[in-house]
Amino acid sequence: MSNQTYTKLKALHLSGMAECYKEMVIEREGGVLTAEEVLTLMVDREEDKRVSTKRQRLIQKAAFEQPQASLSEIDYDEGRILDRGVVLRLETCDFIDKSRNIVIMGATGSGKSYLACALGMSACLKLYSVRFTRMRSLLDDLRLASDLKHTRYSKELKKCNLLIIDDWMLSEIDELETQFLYELIHDRELTDGTSTMLC
Structure with missing residues (x-):
C-alpha cells in the first residue's frame, strides 16, 4: 500500500508530499506520528516545494542580466553615495505594493x-513577478513583433509587479517609441501592485 500511495502522489504532481511520505512511511524514519501530524508535514513539504518552484520560475522569467546580483553584496563605501537605509526599505518591496516607481541614478x-x-x-x-529589459531591446522587440505578439507582450509588461528598464533614455527614441513608453508607464500607473524601475 505504501508504494501505491507514493506513486499516486507523484502522479498527482504532489512531489513534495510524495517525498515527505516516502521519508516518513516507506523508509520508516522518525517515531510514530498521528495521522494529523503526518498530513501536516506532507502539506507543509508540498507548500515549500511549490513556493521554491515558483521562485525559480519567477527568477527565470525575469531574465535578469545579472542573475547572481544580491543585496547582501552591495558596497556601501562613502564614495558611492548609496544610502543603506533606502536600499533596506526598497528590499521590503513595499514600493511595489504601493505602486511607487523608482529611478536609480548614477x-x-x-x-x-x-x-x-x-x-x-x-x-x-x-x-512578485518581475521583468528586466534594456530600453533599446524593449523598443526593438515591440517594433519587430506582430500585432498579436505585440499585444500579448504589452499585456505581460503592463501586468508584471515590477518592470525594470535598464539603460533608460541612453539613446534617442522616435515619436512612435515615445508614445509606446508613455502608454506603458501610464497603464502601469493605473494598475495596483505594479512598479516601474528605471536605471
Missing part, C-alpha cells in the same frame, strides 16, 4: 544595473 559603471537586478531578485524571492 554615473556609467556605478552599479545601477546590479542594484536593480538585486532588488528584482529580492522581489522574486517574495513572489
